[in-house]
Amino acid sequence: MTEAAGLRELQMQFAAHLRDPAANPAPAGIEDRRLQIYCDLFYNNVQDFLANAFPVLRRILGDDAWHARVRHFYANHRAVSAQLYALAEEFADHLAAEAGTRVDDPPFLAELAHYEWVEMALLVDEDEIDAVEVDPDGDPMLGLPALSPLVWTLAYHWPVHKISPDFQPQQAPAQLTYLLVYRDRADKVRFMEVNAVTARLMELIESEPDTGNALMHRIAVEMQHPHPRSVVDGGAALLADLRARDIVLGTRRLA
Incomplete structure (x- = not known):
């Protein structure tokens, strides 16, 4: 050897x-x-x-x-x-x-x-919010909502954000737990529990981009909601909230 x-x-x-x-x-x-x-x-x-x-x-x-x-x-x-x-x-x-x-x-x-x-x-994550080409003044209901590259939409069978030594469920709830986990401009990682509508909107923004109006109308149809206009109006408030949290950054710039 x-x-x-x-x-x-x-x-x-x-x-x-x-x-x-x-x-x-x-x-x-x-x-x-x-x-x-x-x-x-x-x-x-x-x-x-x-x-x-x-x-x-x-x-x-x-x-x-x-x-x-x-x-x-x-x-x-x-x-x-x-x-x-x-x-x-x-x-x-x-x-x-x-x-x-x-x-x-x-x-x-x-x-x-x-x-x-x-x-x-x-x-x-080495991505940066400011590196994304967006129109920060664009209306996400009229334009294509632009998501931060630092947001994940997650679905769990268990309410993982609530689990602790004092809360350890032994049976999963009937409904999934939806969470948005994101890093804001202050480089703080934050967690936000959302409903299935918000999770679906996030999915559509990423996979099938369209105006906020169109996406919310599509969700209303999928839900078979008797009053689609109320769903669309709720989408405007939702997108405004997501924008304030650095999850939606504005609208996509079109080539």
């Missing part, structure tokens, strides 16, 4: 031990005390980061269940990005893939983890 190959084998053995000391023996000739320092340092860096990224989930699970999940992730997951913040998304995906495999898994585990990850994702 060449010196380079021997060094690589030693590094792989050392890394495997750091990930899962119980399953992988330590390299020979390294003092146990020093090994423990490294084991604790690496694990605590990952655990502290994830605890900060998922504070509600961390409190709900408690010490034993939380550390069991983090250690399983730490030992078995192979990160696909060198960016530390990307580890939060990978942990949320890991929890979703394994949801229900433990008897103490709360039924809302995967959705709560996703909801908490979204905040970090928007905080590090």
Whole structure:
């Protein structure tokens, strides 16, 4: 074995031990005390980061269940990005893939983890509101509403924004929970619970752009509302509110 190959084998053995000391023996000739320092340092860096990224989930699970999940992730997951913040998304995906495999898994585990990850994702998103070409004075009811690139429309089976150590529902409500999660001009991530009409409007603005008037009329038809004009009028107030929150930025500039 060449010196380079021997060094690589030693590094792989050392890394495997750091990930899962119980399953992988330590390299020979390294003092146990020093090994423990490294084991604790690496694990605590990952655990502290994830605890900060998922504070509600961390409190709900408690010490034993939380550390069991983090250690399983730490030992078995192979990160696909060198960016530390990307580890939060990978942990949320890991929890979703394994949801229900433990008897103490709360039924809302995967959705709560996703909801908490979204905040970090928007905080590090490199898009900027002011980079979007819009007419800030345009009327979104008469023109094509322009959305901020920093808004996500989310639908959950569980009321994830209300879940806490003191509120842990065991049965999902009959109706979905719709949330707008967005970053405003002050770079503050905010959350807004909305109804199905607002969620549908956001979907249509993104997928089938048209004037606010036309979109609200379409929604009224989909709802089979007996008074479509009231739905359209309500849309004007809704778009004005979304505009005040930096969710709607004005109207699209036409080429």
